[in-house]
Every structure is written in C-alpha cells, then in structure tokens.
Amino acid sequence: MKEDKDLLKEFLQTKFKDDVMESSRDSFDLIFDAVQEKSDDKSSFYWYTVGVIVLMLLGVVTLYYFKNHKGSKTNIEETSTEIPIQKENINLVTNTNDTISSTPEESNKIITEYATSEDVKGSKKDTIAKQIDVTTLEPEDEIIEKGVITVTYTASDKYASTEHTKYNKLPDSSTIVVRKNSNVNFTATKQGYRRADITGTVFFNIKNNDSKPFIMFGKYSKIQVTGNSFAIHSDTKGDLMTLIDGTAKVVHNSTKEVRTLIPGESFSVDQNGFSLLEKSPNRFAWKTKKLYYQDALVDEIIHDLGENYDAKIWLKNANILNCKYSGAFENANIPQILKKLTTALKLQLTKEEDIFVITGKGCNK
C-alpha cells in the first residue's frame, strides 16, 4: 500500500515536473494595471492622510470657534459627531477623484449633511426591517475630501446571507446589496455624476436624480441607470446585467457601441461585444427569484443555490454531481427547489439541522 502510494506520487511528480501550457489570452496589461492601482493607492495615501488631518484641524477650529462665540448649537453637535468618524478612517485607503475640487466650506457642509443622512438611514432601517431581515452596514472605507465622497463596500463571507441581508445605503440614498466576494467603490460629488466601480455581484436600488447621473463601471462596459432596480455582475470574463425596473443605457468600453436595456432584459458584455440573454442569469436569482436550467449539471445548480440562498447542501455520493437537470424554478424556496430536483433525479432528500442532505445513486458520466 505504502509502496503503491509512493509510486503514484512519484509518477505524477515526474510527469508534471516540467509541464507547461499555452495560454489563450494575454492578461499582462490587466495584471500590470492592477499592480499599478495599488502603487497609486500607496502614493496617494500620504495625501489622503494629510487631507484628513487638515479636515480634523478644521473641525477642531470650528468647535473652538462655536464654543467661544454664539452660534448654531445644532451645527456644533453635527460637526463634533463626525470628528470620530474621520479619526477612525485615518488609516483607511480608497480612491478619490482628484480632478474634482471644491472649497473647504463645501467639505464641511457635506460632513454635516452626511450626519443628517445617517439619521435618515436609522429611521428608514426600521421600515425595511419589517419586510425582510435587514442590517444596514457602515462602509468599510470612507473618505470625504474636497467635496468628494468616496465609500467602499467589500463583502466578506459573513455578509451575503439571506437571513441577514446587508442593505447598504450610499451617501446619495441609493441602496445596494453586495454579494459574496464582491466589491463596490462609490464616488459622488456635490455637482458631478455618481460613479460605482463594481467587482462581483451587486444589486442596486438607485435614487433617481436627473442632475446627477448614476454610472456603473464594469470590466467591459459602463451603464447609466435611471432609477430604479438593477443587478450587475462584473469579472474578468465579462459583465452580466439585468434591468429589473427603470431604464439603462450601456456603453461598451472598447467599441463604444451603445445599447438600451428595458425592464426584464439581460445583457452579457465581454471583449467581443453585447449579447442579449434569453433569461436573467441564475446568479441574480437572489433578486429575480428565477432559476433556469437546460441540461445543467447538479454541480452548477448547487453552486447557484449556495451563491444565491446560502443553502448548505451535502451530497453523500460524488456521482450525484454528474446528474443533469432541465427545468425552471420561479419564486421557489430552497426546500421546494431541492424537492423538485431530487424527485426528478430519483434522489433522496433529508435535513439534518440546517443542512440539506442528498443521497442516492447519482449518475455516471
């Protein structure tokens, strides 16, 4: 037995010792750009820190001024409540749009307004919580500088559970849900457009504001959305999007071709251009409540269920992954989906605590 193990190991190690493969794409430009992004962050970190310190000093001076002169007590409280937030974020790095600038008075004004919007957030949270289990999160990174607000939300595993969906309110009152392994970097100015850079899967409920267009930046496209509901996934393979409500104009980054999405429509955008999708991608099922499969492997279905509903599924036999299924699920919950799936594939479904256990013979390849 031991000798046998060593033989297979030895065989595999020898076989793969100098193994090489030809790549089908040249990713060096993307890699170099990504490496530079970090360098830029580092070099601008110094300036962010200086900016934040200046803002803090301004805050202290303002406090001192109001304490020693008769003035608006409301403003004193609002400004002072913001100071600890600035301190907390002193070590955080994020991107801001350096080309947009404004006066220090405007910066203070935004800080005050942000404090007000926090109150609004607090009061609205209760309303939303009655509909679904909602937690509103603070952004991980937040920089308020030169009239520009930038916030970053990075979803870790703890976020995207359907039982505790995290609704994040952006500074412009739009609401987002950031799914697992996804990230949104949002920038807004007082006068300019609203920009959201997206990696992974994000759902938006956009606050309509005709004077401040909301533009999403995916890997291969830019999307201007006019209220209301939009789902997007962006990664190195392409951008996937579904417009649930409102209107959206999509511009291809390379070809500059422009397409308009109508509610219910879905696009896939990659380096080759646009493709209109017949169905909304399954990765948006969390929002659309629709899953559609044509000869799909159980492996793929289980992946989707985990991705959208955090379903914990154990298979007792790896051959189950080889089974194929065709069918659609609409507005179905996990037990209903798994019941239908296992019945069709002649498998057995049981539940152990919060884990769905699937047993059965499975299928051969």
Place this chain on the structure above:
Amino acid sequence: MNKEEQDRLVKACKKNNRDAMEKIYNAFMPRMLAVSFRYCKNQSDAEDIVQDAFIKVFKNIKKYKHKGTLGSWIERIVVNSAIDHWHKMKKTVLIDNSELIEENEAQELGEIEEDEFSKQLSAEKLRTLISDLPEQYRYVLNLYAIEGYSHKEIGKILKIKESTSRSNYTRARKKLLENMRAIGIEKY
C-alpha cells in the same frame, strides 16, 4: 532564463519596471498555467487563477528574498491562489459515507504499469483526467501527491477533516487510475 538574468529582472520589478515584469510573466506563465489547470475544470478558471497570482507576485515582489528559485516562489503563490479560489467557489461539501476505505477501493499502481504510463500518457492527457475528478478529490490529490502536503496540513488548508483528506485521496487515486487504465485499454 538563468539566475543572474532572473535576479536582474526581479531588481527591476522592485522598481516597478514594466518590461521586467512582462519578461517574468512571459517566462513563467506557461508553467504556472499548467500548475493552475490541475486544480480547475476549465482553462478559463485556470487563467483567472494565474492572473490573480501574478498580481500578487508583482505586488509582493519586494518580499522575495532570493531563497529558493523564483519559479518555485511563483508556483507557491499560484497554488495558494488556487486554494483561495477553492474557498471562494466551494459550495458543495462531499461527505464520505465511511471514513474507512473498503478493500476494493485501494487501487495499486504496479511498477510495470507505471513505466508504461510514463511512456504513453502525456502530461496534457493526465491533466485532463485530473480535471475530470470531483473538485475536492482534485484538490486533495494535487496537494498531497504533487505539492507534498500532509493530510493534516490539507485538512487545515481546505478546512476538512484529516480523515476526509485521506479517504478523498484514496478515492481520487482509485478514480484516476481507473481512468488512466481505460485510456491504456483503448490504446493497446
């Protein structure tokens, strides 16, 4: 690429030299793609892993202390990126019915057979056979048999039980040998 040339390029990379980075990328990418592909079901995922890995390589090039070869340092980063990919994508937990392996599940590779496979089975074909294994088996096989991790270490890396790693390896080996033999039968 000799060691002196590598050292010169690493030094230039530390100064953020684009040409040096591109040379290192072009020199090591084919090897790294082959390593990454062993952990994936398709080439597209393998290329994503390699892309992530090279971003990490260049972002952390200052940490490379010239201990061991540059190639093995990059390879380690590729394997770690593949493991990160596993944790991101993992949605299915394979339970083994029993942690005890049945007698007929322990497959053996004979010396003569090994010799035949060495001559007849290309690395490319073998890669495809490995990529056909269920994901967890594939990771355990790669980490144990090729990267040389112990089952205890694999348990920690993949967040599975040590005994699960052992039984997964036995079953992965069985499946792989069956598939290798099936190809052998077709050939002769």
